[in-house]
Amino acid sequence: MAKRTAVKNAPKADGINPRQPCPCGSGKRYKACHGSSGGPADVIVSRPFEGLASECELIALREFVPSATVKLPLKDGEVTLATVLPMAAAGLVRGDDVPFVGLQVQTRSGDVSRDLARAVMWAKDAKSGDVLPVVGPDTDENPGRLQDLLDADADIVPELHADFTWWLPEETEPTGDVALSLERANAAILPTERLDAPGVKAAYWVDAGDKAHLRWVRPEPEEQLLNGMARLAARGELDLGEGSRYAGSFRAHGLLVPVWDLDREMHAREWASPAEALGKRLLEAMSSDEQLNDAERRAREGLRGRQITIR
Structure with missing residues (x-):
């Protein structure tokens, strides 16, 4: 019996044990997911691009x-x-x-x-x-x-x-x-530009007509990001300066995308430096090991209330 069990649980040739969780993050066993013939037919992979620098x-x-x-x-x-x-x-x-x-x-x-x-x-x-x-x-x-x-x-x-x-x-x-x-x-396109500044990646200025937005895909785990944003919000620093305000966030493919409303009279290039400064403040706030205080916890709950999830 022990010998049969050992053979049954032996890793496959690609090094993945078929009874272990699938590396794709689906929560299913590998043999019932990407280890099955033809791959999974109905598994929702919540973070499909995980592991890629891009x-x-x-x-x-x-x-x-x-x-x-x-x-x-x-x-x-x-x-x-x-x-x-x-x-x-x-x-x-x-x-x-x-x-x-x-x-x-x-x-x-x-x-x-x-x-x-x-x-x-x-x-x-x-x-x-x-x-x-x-x-x-x-x-x-x-x-x-x-x-x-x-x-x-x-x-x-x-x-x-x-x-x-x-x-x-x-x-x-x-x-x-x-x-x-x-x-x-062409008629359906909203004018969009990618912000170009040190430390600013996957941040896009979008002209939605009545106002402009900054949509910034962040790579950090959601709880770490929310804690950092809560610290800034409690200090009144979760913005890009005059003509901007934090609007909310949405989840897409496993990551959080914060959104800011912007004064559309300003050109996209004018928001690059403020985004760089905000990014630095956010990284510093996320690096803190201190527990959130009462004001920061209230701010975090307010941030949670302005979240949606899209697939």
Whole structure:
């Protein structure tokens, strides 16, 4: 009996014990999740980009950046990641043979990372003009996850675009349905810029019409981040200076995204230095080992009351 149990619990060839929790964070055993044939069909992975240096930027591109592209730091080959492709396709190869994969897609399974890996592998072998409409749990191939294909330590700096003309090769005039699709997509874009300052990553200025916002994807564990923000809020320092106020936060793919309302009369560049200063204050506040005082605890509860979760 002991011998049989030892064999049953032995690690697989990839070093993961099939009876242990799956590394994806789903909470299921590995053999019932990514260790099963074809991978999981219905497992929701709450933090799909965990372990990647580009995690925060990927979340921003997935959730609220309208038009942007970036070369993925693949271990092998080259594919361009895009926020959204025509018809919200999962992948396409442009007429000039440039392959793209999309983040904002029509349908997906519970693991965005695995779906992206499938799209990347498709794009590397696809031909000019090919389109991959969707990927999902019924796809036969199981290439692993994005973490298996990328250089985990490589960061990314997306290129933001004012419209979607990059959908087509340069000097290509859109006609017919393509022109109409481009017109509709361009009309829906909210002006967006990425703040460029030391220590400021995945922070985006967005002009929403009546006001502007700063949306900043933070990498810290939620409780640590909330405690730091509560300390600043209790001191009246949880803002970017005159013309700004903290609005709330939302959770996206396992991380917290604080949002500030901003004076839209000021240019995005004018908020870079205030964001840098706020980032430094926040890091200092999060590094404190002291217990929150009464005012800070009240502030933390107020911050919790202004949170929502999106998938």
